[in-house]
Amino acid sequence: MEDTRLKERKKKHEKMELQEEVVGGRVFGKKPRTAVGMGLAQTSSQGMNPLHTNFQEIGRELDLMNEKRERLVKASRDVTIHSKKVIFAVHRISGLNKAATLEQAQRDLNAVRSNQVTRLAREMQGNDYWKFRRAFSPGMQEFVEAAATVEFAKTGRLLTLAELNRSFLHIKDAANKPFEVSIPDYILGVGDLTGELMRLAVSGIAAGQPEAAISVCNLIRGLYEGFSMLPSLQENLRDWKTKSDTMFQSLMKVETACYNVHVRGSEYPPEMLAGDFEYSRDDHS
Amino acid sequence: MDENRNLMELQFEEFRAQLEESGAVREKIRAVISELDNVIRVMQAALLPVHHATTPQSGKEVLNKAKSYIAQLQNLYSQLAEIIRVRPGQYYRYHDHWRNQTHTVVFLLAFVHWLDTQGLLSHSEVETLLGVKPEEFSIDVEDYLVGLCNISNELSRYVVNRVTAGDYECPRQVSAFLSDLFSAFRILNLRNDLLRKRFDGLKYDLKKVEEVLYDVKIRGLLSDQAAPKPMVS
Numbered sequence: 299m300e301d302t303r304l305k306e307r308k309k310k311h312e313k314m315e316l317q318e319e320v321v322g323g324r325v326f327g328k329k330p331r332t333a334v335g336m337g338l339a340q341t342s343s344q345g346m347n348p349l350h351t352n353f354q355e356i357g358r359e360l361d362l363m364n365e366k367r368e369r370l371v372k373a374s375r376d377v378t379i380h381s382k383k384v385i386f387a388v389h390r391i392s393g394l395n396k397a398a399t400l401e402q403a404q405r406d407l408n409a410v411r412s413n414q415v416t417r418l419a420r421e422m423q424g425n426d427y428w429k430f431r432r433a434f435s436p437g438m439q440e441f442v443e444a445a446a447t448v449e450f451a452k453t454g455r456l457l458t459l460a461e462l463n464r465s466f467l468h469i470k471d472a473a474n475k476p477f478e479v480s481i482p483d484y485i486l487g488v489g490d491l492t493g494e495l496m497r498l499a500v501s502g503i504a505a506g507q508p509e510a511a512i513s514v515c516n517l518i519r520g521l522y523e524g525f526s527m528l529p530s531l532q533e534n535l536r537d538w539k540t541k542s543d544t545m546f547q548s549l550m551k552v553e554t555a556c557y558n559v560h561v562r563g564s565e566y567p568p569e570m571l572a573g574d575f576e577y578s579r580d581d582h583s
Numbered sequence: 584m585d586e587n588r589n590l591m592e593l594q595f596e597e598f599r600a601q602l603e604e605s606g607a608v609r610e611k612i613r614a615v616i617s618e619l620d621n622v623i624r625v626m627q628a629a630l631l632p633v634h635h636a637t638t639p640q641s642g643k644e645v646l647n648k649a650k651s652y653i654a655q656l657q658n659l660y661s662q663l664a665e666i667i668r669v670r671p672g673q674y675y676r677y678h679d680h681w682r683n684q685t686h687t688v689v690f691l692l693a694f695v696h697w698l699d700t701q702g703l704l705s706h707s708e709v710e711t712l713l714g715v716k717p718e719e720f721s722i723d724v725e726d727y728l729v730g731l732c733n734i735s736n737e738l739s740r741y742v743v744n745r746v747t748a749g750d751y752e753c754p755r756q757v758s759a760f761l762s763d764l765f766s767a768f769r770i771l772n773l774r775n776d777l778l779r780k781r782f783d784g785l786k787y788d789l790k791k792v793e794e795v796l797y798d799v800k801i802r803g804l805l806s807d808q809a810a811p812k813p814m815v816s
Binding site: 347349350352353354356357359360361364424425427428429431454455456458459460481485516517520521523524525527528529531532533 | 587588590591592594595596598599601602603605606609671672673674675676678703705706724725728763764766767768770771772773774
């Protein structure tokens with residue numbers, strides 16, 4: 299009942315709108331607030347109820363905003379996918395192919411930066427970074443993680459935010475300013491890094507390189523200590539908490555692994571530990 | 584390795600400083616917002632008697648009383664604008680702090696404006712009333728729209744009370760205004776968010792107002808109809 303009545307009203311209004319468009323001659327309204335005529339200019343803003351003119355303008359603004367958000371979500375997803383591939387490539391590194399794999403990973407990372415990240419950055423200007431942050435933050439975090447993983451595999455140290463932003467210098471946003479990652483996005487990305495490092499350490503031990511595990515352990519410890527002194531991230535309170543927890547879990551795992559190597563490893567000479575393992579693995583395959 | 588550790592510590596020290604600074608900004612904003620909450624509450628209370636103002640004179644007084652708080656709103660919004668001004672591009676980093684308040688402020692301003700003129704307060708008029716410059720501290724357009732949706736609720740109550748007080752013209756005005764607003768909202772492509780939900784509520788208010796209008800009309804209480812004998816209940 300109510301539905302049909304509403305429908306009738308709607309119809310009536312559509313009719314009225316049409317009539318007004320035809321009949322009215324006066325020009326209401328003002329210049330569009332967003333002067334960038336994005337080619338979306340509606341047919342006629344003449345002769346309409348000023349309220350409708352107003353709302354058409356608002357509608358255009360909302361549409362542009364939503365379209366931009368959609369594009370950012372897509373761009374962010376692409377960044378994530380490609381960054382993940384880089385991380386996996388680093389995990390495939392083992393003794394023999396290290397240099398080549400690493401080089402390839404670095405090349406892939408550069409490609410993500412100059413393609414996907416650039417596309418994302420180009421959408422933004424002014425207030426947009428914080429306005430749409432929820433749309434693209436996951437992608438940026440993943441990229442931070444990938445870049446830091448590659449950096450760690452190469453040099454054994456942590457990629458700093460300053461270095462990361464320096465690598466973005468040539469990437470310009472829509473206002474032609476260099477794109478920069480914010481501290482929260484960097485921190486959350488690095489928070490994910492510990493999980494990757496933990497995997498690297500454990501597989502390092504399995505491959506007979508306990509020194510690698512110890513250097514990972516040191517890095518995670520440093521990260522964890524650094525994280526503990528930060529005030530919690532107000533922008534991503536929940537993410538922040540889960541990440542701090544996971545980080546602690548990863549640290550514990552690596553520390554336990556190091557302990558095991560230390561205690562049990564002392565029972566064997568190190569060459570034997572490694573050699574033994576390599577041998578038995580070859581045996582099985 | 585040690586140098587490495589130092590570098591990391593240095594970086595985290597810097598982050599800590601910056602995040603604490605950001606926390607301080609939030610504190611400052613919170614202080615302004617709690618004052619804003621007070622002003623909103625008082626203004627809302629001052630406006631409520633409009634529902635039972637019997638004479639145009641007393642209605643005017645209520646309106647003027649409510650309007651007298653606009654200056655305080657301006658003051659508080661300019662304080663917010665000042666905090667944001669030195670942090671260009673970070674408006675939306677702190678937006679959550681004043682989002683709800685802005686909904687209510689828009690509602691109050693627009694309701695007062697309607698009572699005054701029976702017209703809709705536009706987005707740029709809101710910014711003018713609050714004394715904010717769009718390039719510095721704009722009122723988010725979605726916040727403006729949510730604020731508008733809140734009007735319909737108040738208006739449907741207002742209509743009932745006006746009719747009870749014997750003002751039979753009011754339902755017609757309100758229903759014309761609300762259905763205009765409703766059809767204007769339908770121009771927008773809304774996402775599935777808060778605004779959409781609020782907009783969905785609008786039609787129920789419109790329906791209520793139309794029912795009142797119907798009641799008044801069918802009993803011949805509208806002035807342009809030859810008044811048959813009023814119903815005695």
